[in-house]
Amino acid sequence: MKIAILSRNSSLYSTRRLVEAGRSRGHRVRVLDPLRCYMRISQAGFEMRYKGHALKEFDAVMPRIGSSVTFYGTAVLRQFEMMGVYTPNGSDAVLRARDKLRSLQMLAGDGIDLPMTVFGDYPDDTVDLLEMLGDPPHVIKLNEGAQGQGVLLAEKRSASQGMIEAFRGLYANFVVQEFIGEAGGGDLRCFVIGNRVAAAMHRQAPEGDFRANLHRGGTASSVQLTEQEVDVAIRAAATMGLGIAGVDLLRSRRGPLVLEVNASPGLEGIEQASGMNIAAEIIGYIEAAAAGKRAVPTGAARRC
Numbered sequence: 001m002k003i004a005i006l007s008r009n010s011s012l013y014s015t016r017r018l019v020e021a022g023r024s025r026g027h028r029v030r031v032l033d034p035l036r037c038y039m040r041i042s043q044a045g046f047e048m049r050y051k052g053h054a055l056k057e058f059d060a061v062m063p064r065i066g067s068s069v070t071f072y073g074t075a076v077l078r079q080f081e082m083m084g085v086y087t088p089n090g091s092d093a094v095l096r097a098r099d100k101l102r103s104l105q106m107l108a109g110d111g112i113d114l115p116m117t118v119f120g121d122y123p124d125d126t127v128d129l130l131e132m133l134g135d136p137p138h139v140i141k142l143n144e145g146a147q148g149q150g151v152l153l154a155e156k157r158s159a160s161q162g163m164i165e166a167f168r169g170l171y172a173n174f175v176v177q178e179f180i181g182e183a184g185g186g187d188l189r190c191f192v193i194g195n196r197v198a199a200a201m202h203r204q205a206p207e208g209d210f211r212a213n214l215h216r217g218g219t220a221s222s223v224q225l226t227e228q229e230v231d232v233a234i235r236a237a238a239t240m241g242l243g244i245a246g247v248d249l250l251r252s253r254r255g256p257l258v259l260e261v262n263a264s265p266g267l268e269g270i271e272q273a274s275g276m277n278i279a280a281e282i283i284g285y286i287e288a289a290a291a292g293k294r295a296v297p298t299g300a301a302r303r304c
């Protein structure tokens, strides 16, 4: 097969591992910087070029599009799709997953439990909005933040109000959530490939923080998921329409809660924590799916 990896940097761990895994399974693999792909859109057909050469005869494309290039990156991915190239994570699914609010609406709509979340625009409604949520502590999250940036803990109602006012002053979109204290600063990253969880890890926030992101100093260890956690992770990825996804869960008193579904989950932490060759699993999935052997995930993604 001829496989394209859409990534801005071929030396990134995840990109490198996918290239290695693809080549060791006998495929031709090329890393393409999405910003260097340019396209012609016409009724007569689609064409895409890269540094003066036509991009053609690709069987599959694996997006590894960073959040800073979501708009252009997904346009390139869409062009590949329209040229008939298989991808496990389509452009619409990547766009949905990048919008926290939309993702939460879709997950809840499919009956998947998550931390209770409120969202509002008008300053006069803030008091009632927080009333709908319940007592603090609250977690305030920027809608388009990533890697724990823009995720803040407010211990008191007055702190929640102050942070909400500050975000509004910056014209930022945000959601406010109940704080799941019993998670103890830990979360679960479930690496979903198709209709199974290929690997999982427990991430623990550093002392004094509640955010378990590895980029913020969190530590990872292998973990045994319950059947319910496996089921929720697979359903969450399917709801978003993602064939490959990093589903983050919090362990709460009322069961697993989905925090977010990541469309470009990193491989480094999960391969180290699980000791598994996740890159090879991804390429294996792409091989089978591109050959038409696996169904595209279904769920609410079909509706919105």
Ligand code: ADP
Pocket (backbone or CB within 6 Å): 115, 139, 141, 145, 146, 147, 148, 149, 151, 177, 178, 179, 180, 181, 183, 185, 186, 187, 205, 210, 211, 212, 213, 248, 250, 259, 260
């Ligand atoms: P990001 O997309 O920036 O990683 P997340 O929503 O995943 O943002 O939050 C980052 C981390 O903060 C999570 O991995 C988790 O450890 C912690 N966290 C997020 N939301 C909550 C919550 N409602 N209650 C408790 N901890 C939370």
